[in-house]
Amino acid sequence: MKRLVVSALLVSVLLGGCQTKSEEPGVIARVNGKPIYLSQLDYKYDLKHDGSEGYVPSVDQVRAEYGQMLGDLIVQELVSQELDARGTPVSDQELKKAEDEVRSDYPDDSFEQILIEEYIDINAWRSQLKYQLAMDKFYREALRPEIKIDYKEAEEYYRTHLSDFYQPAGYRMVMVKGLAEDLVLKGVELYREGLSPEEISTKLRNVSVREVWIRDGQMPASWKPFVETLEPGKASPIINQDKEILCLILVEKKPATLLTPLQAYPKVEKVLLERKLKDKFEQWLDEELKTAKIKISKELLPELEKKRTEDPVQEESQQ
Incomplete structure (x- = not known):
């Protein structure tokens, strides 16, 4: 440089x-x-x-x-x-x-x-x-x-860097975590009512709510029985983990995909x-x-x- x-x-x-x-x-x-x-x-x-x-x-x-x-x-x-x-x-x-x-x-x-x-x-x-x-x-x-970024230049970059635009299969979930079961269940209820993770965390100060992405094959063993059969929008049963209680809400189960040139363009442009x-x-x-x-x-x-x-x-x- x-x-x-x-x-x-x-x-x-x-x-x-x-x-x-x-x-x-x-x-x-x-x-x-x-x-x-x-x-x-x-x-x-x-x-x-x-x-x-x-x-x-x-x-x-x-x-x-x-x-x-x-x-x-x-x-x-x-x-x-x-x-x-x-x-x-x-x-x-x-x-x-x-x-x-x-x-x-x-x-x-x-x-x-x-x-x-x-x-x-x-x-x-x-x-x-x-x-x-x-x-x-x-x-x-x-x-x-x-x-200026020419579309041909973007197209060429996409073709020569295809591996950068491969997205592995995985699960997008919302994790609601806390020390008390009733508070965790309250957090799940608020999420279903339409509140964002940030709003829930503010409302329930002892509860952590955040979105997580877990790649296929990297799912913690203790989560697998609860998540693999979930349908999008459904919540898992309560899971006890290291003195904490958590509940997982499946947002999306994504198969492995290769982004199209149009989908990849924002990343290419950046x-x-x-x-x-x-x-x-x-x-x-x-x-x-x-x-x-x-x-x-x-x-x-x-x-x-x-x-x-x-x-x-x-x-x-x-x-």
Whole structure:
């Protein structure tokens, strides 16, 4: 991938260095004059190694990882600048909406609490979120409109990858599971009334309801006597399993099938689109790197030595 090539190039630049004596403290690189800060790089490094106590990397390992991560940041910055030039940057409203969506998964103020516990700076987190939104927007609005998928190309891919579109025989079922038989039976009743698995799980907090797909030949031995004779829409008797009680509702019993070209098209389109987007992005990046002015500070090297020695010191203090 082009990004790996860029990162390898950056590592070689780091070894040689490119430093301006009057450089602003904390700035480790500039992309067309715009700074990238050491705090951004530290954030990505610490996030990757969160929870990896006892891991003591060598200087070369840290340097390689920092080079890869700095390469990512430089590419993300180039993308952000391209969106700015097109007049379609990630807006404050888009950033807030994305942040609100993340926060909605956490009750009350637990999101801030988690950031504090994990020593995550909210501004560094927002900066990385904005970069990711920019990448998504660039792919969606700048690259995707330029890509066309010809039906002949899709047909050719289908013919040469037939095994990808073979679907083995199996059972699609809804599994209702809990600790009490009456609650499990209540969950089955609600499903038959038309409630979705998510709605049932919300209504009956001690009951788990989810759809499962079991391939023919992979059915648990304890389920076979109850399922093999079921008709679609029917529920099995109560099954006791590892201190839990469950009931299986057969949704569909599917024979082995080969998807037709029409049925397979969404999957074919997805694969071809991902390939073309990757190629298109690498072409764009290749052109950008020919004219982009990228400077990397030699001051980064002492920081790599510091990172490597932090863990051993910490380890000794715990003994």
